[in-house]
Amino acid sequence: MKIVTAGEPTAADFRKILTELGTKATALAAAGGDSKVATALKPFGAEAAKAAAAADPGSAADNPAFLKAGKDLSAACKAVGVSVTL
Secondary structure: OOHHOOOOHHHHHHHHHHHHHHHHHHHHHHOOOOOOHEEEEHHHHHHHHHOOOOOOHHHHHHHHHHHHHHHHHHHHHHHHOEEEEE
């Protein structure tokens, strides 16, 4: 949160955020077995990692595949009683 509230995030800031998000989502997916949430975490983590690797991570994260992965993950979480917006 410090990064986003300190002003306009840089490409390095977005890279750090998306790298950590991708790493944590991938680890959670691996630990979640075959649950719907774990299944939805896999593409979300992959899209975060892909955006983190781009020259402009902030712009790369603003794409239909990443938005769909976030929407699918939010829906899977909601189905088990957890409210998130990604």
